[in-house]
Amino acid sequence: VAQDVVALEDVPPFERSSVDGFAVISSDVIGASTQTPVRLTISGEILMGKPASGALRPGHAMHIPTGGALPTGADGVIKVEDTRESEGHVEVLDGRGVRDHVTARGADVHRGDALRKAGDVLTAAALGMLAGAGHAGVSVYKKPVVGLLVSGDELVEPGRPLRDGEIRDTNSISLLAALRAMGCAPHLYPRVVDRREALTRAFAQALHDSDAVVVSGGSSVGERDYTPAVVAAAGTPGVIVHGVRAKPGRPTLLGVIGDKPVIGLPGNPVSALVMLETLGKPILLRLLGKRDETVPVRARLAHTIDVHPGLEHRIPVQFVKDGDDFTAVPLLGTSAQMRVLGFADALVIVPEGMGIMEAGSWVDALPLTRSGGLR
Numbered sequence: 001v002a003q004d005v006v007a008l009e010d011v012p013p014f015e016r017s018s019v020d021g022f023a024v025i026s027s028d029v030i031g032a033s034t035q036t037p038v039r040l041t042i043s044g045e046i047l048m049g050k051p052a053s054g055a056l057r058p059g060h061a062m063h064i065p066t067g068g069a070l071p072t073g074a075d076g077v078i079k080v081e082d083t084r085e086s087e088g089h090v091e092v093l094d095g096r097g098v099r100d101h102v103t104a105r106g107a108d109v110h111r112g113d114a115l116r117k118a119g120d121v122l123t124a125a126a127l128g129m130l131a132g133a134g135h136a137g138v139s140v141y142k143k144p145v146v147g148l149l150v151s152g153d154e155l156v157e158p159g160r161p162l163r164d165g166e167i168r169d170t171n172s173i174s175l176l177a178a179l180r181a182m183g184c185a186p187h188l189y190p191r192v193v194d195r196r197e198a199l200t201r202a203f204a205q206a207l208h209d210s211d212a213v214v215v216s217g218g219s220s221v222g223e224r225d226y227t228p229a230v231v232a233a234a235g236t237p238g239v240i241v242h243g244v245r246a247k248p249g250r251p252t253l254l255g256v257i258g259d260k261p262v263i264g265l266p267g268n269p270v271s272a273l274v275m276l277e278t279l280g281k282p283i284l285l286r287l288l289g290k291r292d293e294t295v296p297v298r299a300r301l302a303h304t305i306d307v308h309p310g311l312e313h314r315i316p317v318q319f320v321k322d323g324d325d326f327t328a329v330p331l332l333g334t335s336a337q338m339r340v341l342g343f344a345d346a347l348v349i350v351p352e353g354m355g356i357m358e359a360g361s362w363v364d365a366l367p368l369t370r371s372g373g374l375r
């Protein structure tokens with residue numbers, strides 16, 4: 001949501017009954033019990049969605065349904081189970097708690113209550129709450145359009161035969177799904193061949209069409225890794241970061257052209273997705289004023305992690321229920337092995353300089369963004 005939102009109306013908008021029964025005047029039913037019932041004259045019925053036809057007078061009661069509006073004069077409701085009805089009269093068999101079955105106007109939400117702050121996420125329940133408080137619409141951020149360029153001569157989409165030397169294009173699908181799940185509107189361009197002019201042209205087009213650009217592949221320092229040169233030549237300020245002291249995803253590139261962020265991801269499927277999740281996501285969320293809501297999950301480490309202390313490591317983990325706790329099972333392997341991430345629920349960060357995290361220790365795992373699908 002792009003604005004602070006306050007309630008336009010009291011919820012509920014009138015004093016109402018929380019049970020099926022009889023609207024009464026509470027002083028009429030004090031002390032009523034099975035032994036000493038209080039007899040009241042039934043003087044009408046409250047209908048849903050309608051005000052009472054008249055005021056309730058002493059010695060009288062009105063039928064009232066759950067959610068019905070209390071008539072003027074009434075200040076209590078007796079549950080139908082605590083009454084005995086006969087020919088125009090009702091006997092109240094229990095007068096205790098008569099006021100408890102009345103919900104005050106505004107008991108849920110008061111007009112003017114703060115319901116959302118700009119940057120908050122509108123969950124299904126939040127949408128219901130805003131509608132319930134009178135909002136027919138609120139202003140929201142437009143989803144940032146993110147151009148997605150995937151490069152690599154070796155890549156073949158699933159559904160087509162693989163020839164010798166070719167591999168499946170993983171990132172077109174995984175990055176598209178991740179971007180969508182993060183709240184962006186990704187646009188996938190045709191695959192870019194490993195030629196500098198091809199990337200230059202595709203990048204210019206994506207930059208023109210989008211609020212941000214994500215490039216997969218060619219971000220390293222190989223002979224055919226054109227992303228750094230293409231981003232540098234595309235405008236100012238250009239490349240801001242090239243190379244991150246973290247694993248996976250060391251050769252990641254971050255840039256800005258004009259006011260548009262550029263995220264250059266390594267082609268290895270695990271690196272690409274982990275870096276989009278950890279470096280890319282906060283950048284993209286800022287485009288829509290959304291705070292990063294990833295809440296860490298505390299879990300016990302199932303096995304020792306032992307990695308090179310010279311880098312920060314992001315270790316994919318799978319949550320496995322273990323009695324009342326969850327354990328985090330590290331999924332180890334290379335950044336080319338999609339299995340490592342394919343079964344992961346979250347990432348555990350091993351800070352630079354640490355290297356070892358003992359089995360059994362408690363860790364904060366950052367859940368991966370759940371997929372929002374491809375369309």
Ligand code: AMP
Pocket residue numbers: 150151152154155167168169170171172216217218219220222225265266267268269
């Ligand atoms: P690159 O970053 O282009 O040097 O690619 C690094 C490694 O990731 C190479 O082994 C590529 O074949 C592989 N790779 C690059 N792009 C993709 C992709 N979209 N899907 C799967 N693997 C990829």
Ligand code: MG
Pocket residue numbers: 151152153194217218267
């Ligand atoms: Mg490549």
